[in-house]
Amino acid sequence: MDKKSDLGIGHLGQATGTKVTTIRFYEAQGLLREPRRSATGRRQYGDADRQRLAFIRRSRSLGFPIGAVRELLALSDDASTSCTAVDTIARAHLADIDQKISDLMAMRIELDRMISSCRLGTVAECKIIETLAPRGKASTPA
Amino acid sequence: MDKKSDLGIGHLGQATGTKVTTIRFYEAQGLLREPRRSATGRRQYGDADRQRLAFIRRSRSLGFPIGAVRELLALSDDASTSCTAVDTIARAHLADIDQKISDLMAMRIELDRMISSCRLGTVAECKIIETLAPRGKASTPA
DNA sequence: CATACAATCTACAGTAACTGTAGGAGCAAG
DNA sequence: CTTGCTCCTACAGTTACTGTAGATTGTATG
Numbered sequence: 001m002d003k004k005s006d007l008g009i010g011h012l013g014q015a016t017g018t019k020v021t022t023i024r025f026y027e028a029q030g031l032l033r034e035p036r037r038s039a040t041g042r043r044q045y046g047d048a049d050r051q052r053l054a055f056i057r058r059s060r061s062l063g064f065p066i067g068a069v070r071e072l073l074a075l076s077d078d079a080s081t082s083c084t085a086v087d088t089i090a091r092a093h094l095a096d097i098d099q100k101i102s103d104l105m106a107m108r109i110e111l112d113r114m115i116s117s118c119r120l121g122t123v124a125e126c127k128i129i130e131t132l133a134p135r136g137k138a139s140t141p142a
Numbered sequence: 143m144d145k146k147s148d149l150g151i152g153h154l155g156q157a158t159g160t161k162v163t164t165i166r167f168y169e170a171q172g173l174l175r176e177p178r179r180s181a182t183g184r185r186q187y188g189d190a191d192r193q194r195l196a197f198i199r200r201s202r203s204l205g206f207p208i209g210a211v212r213e214l215l216a217l218s219d220d221a222s223t224s225c226t227a228v229d230t231i232a233r234a235h236l237a238d239i240d241q242k243i244s245d246l247m248a249m250r251i252e253l254d255r256m257i258s259s260c261r262l263g264t265v266a267e268c269k270i271i272e273t274l275a276p277r278g279k280a281s282t283p284a
Numbered sequence: 285c286a287t288a289c290a291a292t293c294t295a296c297a298g299t300a301a302c303t304g305t306a307g308g309a310g311c312a313a314g
Numbered sequence: 315c316t317t318g319c320t321c322c323t324a325c326a327g328t329t330a331c332t333g334t335a336g337a338t339t340g341t342a343t344g
Contacts, residue, residue, distance in 0.1 A: 010320060020321080025302060040310060042321060054276045062256075062274075063249045066301070076271045083268035087260050090270055094253050097246050104243045107205045111236050114204075118229050126225035128232055129218045132204075134196045152291060162292080167331060182339060184292060208330065 007045040016053045023053065029066060031056055031073065064093055149187040158195045165195065171208060173198055173215065206235055 013020050026032045032052060035043045055076070059069045068089050075086050110131075117127035155162050168174045174194060177185045197218070201211045210231050217228050252273075259269035 008320080019303080021303065022301085024323095029301090040321090042310080051275065055274050058274050058276060060301090061249075062253055063246070072271070072274065075265055076268075076275070079264065079266035081265050082262065083260060083265045083270065084262055086265065086268055086270045087257065087262060090253060090257050090260075094250065094257060097250050097253065101243060101246045101250065104205070104239050104246070107203075108236065108239050108243065111204055111232060111239065115229065115232050115236060118225060118232075120224065120226055120229060122221065123217055123223050123225045123228065124221035126218075126228055128225065128228045129214070132197050132200050132214065133193065133218070134200060150291080151293095161332080163332060164330085166293095171330090180339095182292090184339080202330085 007050065009043045009045070012045045012050060012053065015050055016057055018053060018057060026053070026056060029070075031066065031070060062093075063097060064089075068093060149192065151185045151187070154187045154192060154195065157192055158199055160195060160199060168195070168198060171212075173208070173212060204235075205239060206231075210235060 007015065009020050009023055012018070013023055023032065027034060032049065035045050035049060038044055052073070055073065056069055059072055060066075064072065071089055072086065075081060075083070114128050114131045117131070119125070119127070123129055149157065151162050151165055154160070155165055165174065169176060174191065177187050177191060180186055194215070197215065198211055201214055202208075206214065213231055214228065217223060217225070256270050256273045259273075261267070261269070265271055
């Protein structure tokens with residue numbers, strides 16, 4: 001009588017590249033519904049759960065925060081609504097990523113310049129430390 | 143008798159663009175030493191504290207994690223050591239940033255492709271949702 | 285001087301998205 | 315029956331702060 005798609009939490013994890021604790025975490029967050037349990041209390045998942053978890057993982061791997069994943073799931077559950085909302089969420093996330101990239105690029109440039117100027121002498125003459133300290137009168141107050 | 147460099151926590155915050163709570167947090171983390179207190183228990187900072195906090199903020203703005211900032215501070219306190227260690231920390235951080243940038247770029251590309259393919263119809267035919275769901279048999283199991 | 289309001293104090297909870305740990309029970313194999 | 319793996323719950327830890335509660339102090343004004 002076992003359905004071939006019946007999965008324990010460990011197998012579901014393997015099937016989706018998700019740690020067991022993470023699956024339980026998603027359940028606690030309401031991303032996955034509470035599955036039925038075996039007679040001894042173990043979680044039993046079906047194929048729909050696997051699909052849903054895969055969706056979550058894919059969304060997360062694209063950087064959507066949990067809240068956005070929750071919204072995307074709700075939207076995808078209602079096939080008849082317009083996907084404008086989906087588009088909006090995705091675009092907002094794209095803008096977010098662009099912002100992060102440009103912040104990191106700015107850091108990268110500064111950091112790179114800092115490193116390039118280092119002549120590997122002593123800390124006293126270190127350009128990196130010097131760059132980090134807005135003015136250098138803290139260490140050697142004259 | 144007041145030194146002109148004497149600062150209350152609020153003024154120190156203003157002088158360095160740091161919230162008061164954040165300054166106390168840095169103190170708890172051991173990045174700033176415990177300052178002397180006024181008769182009524184308020185923190186009193188001097189110019190060296192301001193320099194040190196500025197260093198911390200600058201390092202943080204370049205993305206160095208607290209632990210790295212702690213190490214950089216320790217190194218900068220000892221002017222005679224070689225700055226090889228400083229260089230190593232900075233290079234490790236640069237590598238870290240590069241990794242983050244390339245992760246975000248990869249996300250960005252996928253996300254952009256996803257969004258471009260969206261025709262703003264219903265969720266049922268939404269390319270975004272479709273892309274997120276590895277195979278589409280969860281919602282409509284036939 | 286009294287009163288109001290701003291700044292400060294301590295201590296702790298909350299954020300994001302998990303990860304790790306403790307302590308206990310189920311389950312298959314030898 | 316014992317070993318060893320998976321699973322269970324519940325809670326603490328991670329990062330770098332931010333926010334809150336409730337009490338006290340400092341300052342400006344009437």
